[in-house]
Amino acid sequence: MEVAIVTVGDEVLAGDTVNTNANWLAGELADRGALVARVLTVPDDRAVIADAVREYADAFDAVICTGGIGGTPDDVTVEAVADALGRDLVVDRAQRERLEARAKAFRDANPELTDRYDFQLNLDAAATLPEGAQAITTDESWSPGCVLENVYVLPGIPSEMRAMFAVVADAFTGDATSEVVRTWTPEGALLDVIDGVRERFDVRVGSYPRGEDAPGRVKVTGTDPDVVAAAAAFVRERVDVAD
Template sequence: MDVALVTVGDELLAGETENTNATWLAKRLSGAGARVTRILTVPDDESVIADAVQRYRTAFDAVVVTGGIGGTPDDVTKAAVARAFDRDLVVPEDVRDHLEAKAERFATDNPELVDRYEMELDLDAWAAIPEGGEPLLTDESFAAGCVVDGVYVLPGIPEELRAMFATVADDFGGDRTIETIHTPAPEGAVVTQITEARERFGVAVGSYPRKADTPGRVTVTGDDPDAVRAATDWLRERIETVD
């Protein structure tokens, strides 16, 4: 299963916010056996988001889009996804009712916040999804996410993202297997072994340099678990390793 990630936010491109969502999702998807082959960060620009989604939705088995699904003026992601599919944004009555009840509970539990900031809640923006999409709702998020023909639209706030991803995690999988070897050896010392392992076992092997307080890594990746295991065992016999 080939997956593309599209993370939305001017703050990501400006370096004001670290893109932890992309790292977290890539680890979860790879761990499930899927293969992440694109990670793209785009601004809060409806046309740019729509163009990326339109291109990726036909090129990949699934696209995960994160960020910009709330009710503020710069939250244009759901409108962009609707545009990519040439569909309208709609407000399902049951989703709006769910969010309205949630907002009422929030107001009851936090009257000082509501009064102090004179909060105006745009329930229609929170509840809106592209026509024909499946809404995604969690306790952690006010805004509804959605799934539209293999495109998964999730929040940008990390805690909300992780909770909503959990509701669709079973949709992602595959035969991709990854094994990791930790080694104190510098990258230049394992080139011969890596090259031979690739040719001998038909797997992908990558090496990543050691840092000040952590060893280097050699990763073995492939669609055949037996080949990955055999290559890993073969490399462990020829590369100095650490636990």
């Protein structure tokens, strides 16, 4: 299973926010045997998001979008996904009723806040989804995420994103497996080894530099455990193994 991750947000591109969501999702997907084929960060621009989603939805098994859903003017991810997949936007009545109940419960529980601030909640906007989309809801998030075809739309706030991913995590399963060879061989001396693996085995292979007191790593990933094991053995025979 090949998955693309699209992170939405001007704040990420500006360096104001660290993109922990993509890193966390990549690890979760790898643990489930899925291969992350692309990681892309795009601005809060409806057309740019739509272009990326359209391209990746056609190219890969699934696309996960994080960020850009909610009630602020720059939250345009849901609209962009509708554009990408050729769907109209509609108010999900069940979601609107859910949000209306949550808003009332919040006001009842926090009169000091609602008396002090004028909470302007556009329930129709928050409950608007692409036609045919399945809403994803959690207690942590106000606005729903959604699934439409092979595109999954999740919040940008890390705690909310992780909670919502847990709802759909079982959809992301694959047969990818990895082996890591720890080595003291300098990364610059691994070129022939890496090329040899690529020529002989149907796997992904990458190297990570060693630190002053820590070994480097060569990581081999593939869908056939026997081939991955053989590729890792090929590496071990040709490097200064640290294990």
